[in-house]
Amino acid sequence: MAALTLPVLIFLFGLAFPLGWLEAPSYEAMHGLVGRPLARVCLFVICWLSLLHWAHRFRYTLYDGLQIKHLNEVITVFCYGGALLGTGAAGYLLWNFR
């Protein structure tokens, strides 16, 4: 999911629009796009899966890469807790989108 959708989004929103390579969409256009129920569901799924992906990978990167096994519980709570928090924030923002 992250692999399929994020490269183009980072390219557009992170590089092409801020650097002026492409004309950035107006507030109205973006607002209308995110306002659609289907778009909100898709965004939620992208956020949720990407954050879970981050939590899992980052946890094992710390575990294998830095060998800080004594902090295992802290890292697990931090990673999955962070993912949960982010997913909750995504759900809240998208549900209450005005």
Add this chain to the structure above:
Amino acid sequence: MNSKEMRETPAYTEFHPRWYRERVSTYWWLWKWSYLKFVLREISSVFVAWFIVVTLVLIAGLSWGPEAYAEWQAWMRLPAVIAVNVVSFFFVLVHALTWFNLAPRAIVMRVGGKRLPDAAVAGANYAAWAIASAILAWLVMRRG
């Protein structure tokens, strides 16, 4: 009785040899390109999380109104943010490419009892990627 003397029934001793395990350096992944590639690929997840946070702020900004969206756009134009996004883009690209290239090893597709060639599975993934990217780009850049 001396303990060295032989007994009729030998006492059970819990003899557990200590394994010889060489301590692995914390930086084991730095010295070999294949290990470094693995760790770099894992680290790409951090940039995925970064962009999700950026996206959430964008959604909040859109919800709050045009000024918040303009502020978000101005923030995205900061050189430091652009630098992070350049790095993010490359990391996410590496992540996507390596993922599509290993897909044939994870997915064994059989059609009519024959295994589909790796290139077909990878090709299908690349095609899905191209289509998803095109749809997203079209949605975002559509005028009117």
